[in-house]
Amino acid sequence: MSTSPADPHLPAVHLRPPRNWINDPNGLAFHDGHYHVFFQYNPHAPVHTQVHWGHYRSPDLVNWEPQPIALTPTPGGYDADGCYSGNAVSDGSRMVAFYSAHRNDRWWQPVTSAESRDGGLTWTKRPDLLIPTPPDGATMYRDPYVWREGDRWRMLVGASVEGDRGAAFLYESADLEHWHHRGPFLTDDDGHAPGTGGWTGWECPQYASFGEQGALVVSLWDAVGGPRDVRVYVGSEDDGAFTPTAHHRLDHGPDFYAPALLPAPDGRWLLWGWSWEARDAAWSDEAGWAGTLTLPREVTLTPDGRVHQQPAREILKLRGPRTIHLPEQTAAPEGLDLGEVGPAFDLTARLRPSTREPGGLRLSTAPGEHLDITLDPAAGELVVDRDHASLDPRARPGRYRLPLPEGTDPGSAVDLRVVVDGSIVEVYLATGEALTVRCYPTGTPPWRLHTLGPVHLAVEAWNLVAGSRTAPLEHSAALAA
Ligand code: FRU
Structure with a gap:
């Protein structure tokens, strides 16, 4: 395997471990003076199976410290076949990670959580699933995103619903423990993925609020082609229902997916995406690694309602x-x-x-x-x-x-x-x-x-x-x- 830093294709500035598989950034949080970047990671091979949560942290977005693996699938447990995507929040004293518990014998990935009281070095998973079953009508269900708004916590979960449409379900909680399902935050009105005939689902919903306005970022997945591209809806919310006034593609390249947001302590919204390989699997196997995170991007809203991205000033x-x-x-x-x-x-x-x-x-x-x-x-x-x-x-x-x-x-x-x-x-x-x-x-x-x-x-x-x-x-x- 050509896994040495001499591999000219291995990024030096972009975040990824030196070997093996990564996909989505997960659980981006600022806690205890550090930016924490978790990501889907198979530490054993450059292929997508048995994904864990890898972890880096940084005080400044320039210097990065690799951290112990945060989440590992528990053999025989509710996440036996993968700790799939989600996010993490800090409530001051602890970080709580919300993620999708994957088992090959279940079509949906229920929401569960784990917490860390030592800055992300060690994690305790809850014994049972947090949200064991999807709401009625869901045909795909995964990827919680949790954020704080006023005195409540809110959660979106990616889904597909009847009629082959992407959707994000909204939940709310006062304590991060007990969650109440509010209904769909937004449902896609496009239906089938153009040109594929497959049904569409929304993976990794993310939400950034900009005052009265909000941006809902969703990764479009279709049953035929798999992961496709990323769409952002801009609009406003009224009592649990989001009304978009516009939407556009977030990144116009072929190799960008499943971005995640981090609210920085200085008020900026930062975003990392996953860039997958655009070479055949045999070549990635030979190289010993696959996938990289993008640069951190600063995300703002333009006066005409578009999401604007630039590399983080760091x-x-x-x-x-x-x-x-x-x-x-x-x-x-x-x-x-x-x-x-x-x-x-x-x-x-x-x-x-x-x-x-x-x-x-x-x-x-x-x-x-x-x-x-x-x-x-x-x-x-x-x-x-x-x-x-x-x-x-x-x-x-x-x-x-x-x-x-x-x-x-x-x-x-x-x-x-x-x-x-x-x-x-x-x-x-x-x-x-x-x-x-x-x-x-x-x-x-x-x-x-x-x-x-x-x-x-x-x-x-x-x-x-x-x-x-x-x-x-x-x-x-x-x-x-
Ligand atoms: C997006 C995704 C998520 C899932 C994770 C599994 O790329 O498919 O929906 O949780 O990857 O690694």
Whole structure:
């Protein structure tokens, strides 16, 4: 297995343990002076089975300390086949994790909980399930999300209901112990997943309130295609029922799912997503790992009701030397060599079309292998093209489109930020849209940057240097026991 840090596809800045499987971020909470990030984790193999809750913590979102595994399936118990997704809250003295108890012999994953009184080092599971059965009419049921509002605790659970529609059920509690079912918070009115014929369910509902307004984030799952993409509804709530005024896709890339929210102590909403592999399973097995979390993102609401995302401002602290600095050009010639950067880097660019033709940047680590990021003024889109990003046929190709905000003048400049780290690429528009994509070049970084097509551009790029990471998670006492 090529599991050493020399694996050029293994992210250095993005959170994930050095080996094995991860999926959703879970239980994001601020407790005892630390940000806690838990995540779906199989510590034994790079495949999704027997998922545990892995755990990192950080005082500053820069330096991360791997922690002992928090939750492990109990053989023969209510979560024998997996401690599935959920979240955690701090009530000051303890952290309480709410999660989905998975058994292969049950179609639903009932809600249960565990608590920690030592900052997340050790956890005690409740002896019985917290909410043993789904409400009538549910055909899928999992992924609790708990938050505090005034003097009560509230919980959403992801579901599908009759008519093949995604839904989130609402519960309330005064003490985190006794929960009262209020009914559906929101039900999808779209029904079937377009083009699949499968039924749709909502996984991992998350809720952020912004004063009078709220944002409900749901991960769309369909019975045929499995996990699909992430939608956010913006609207307001009246006595347990949420009324959306708009919805949009949260991330326009192919490799982003199951994001989770963390209310930071300074009032910010932070969000991490799961970015799955876009290469075949045999290659992940050989590499010994699969999946990564995205960067932490700051999430805000725009006055016109869109969710706006940018990398958390702390990521700026990871910038090392600036290796590319190009002031605004009148018209860069095709193929202009802009310099090299990486292996992990943070880039900002201003692209302004010089004709109606697409133009932008080409990033490559070897001849014949390139990831292209271009502005298509006629279509009003930023296009990320990984069709030739890897010479290895086991890497998935594809072209992805990030629509510019409605009303963008086709001749105007577009500001973007691109963070590349191993095999994950996150693209952000300054207007708040995001696109996450994986790519697996066979060449070895640094990356060389060129212009592609006709374009006016300004570019700056910095190497990224990860903050500290202490002992690998696998050395935790909990796993050794
Ligand atoms: C989302 C998801 C959740 C589930 C977990 C299992 O990716 O399917 O619905 O709880 O992953 O790992």
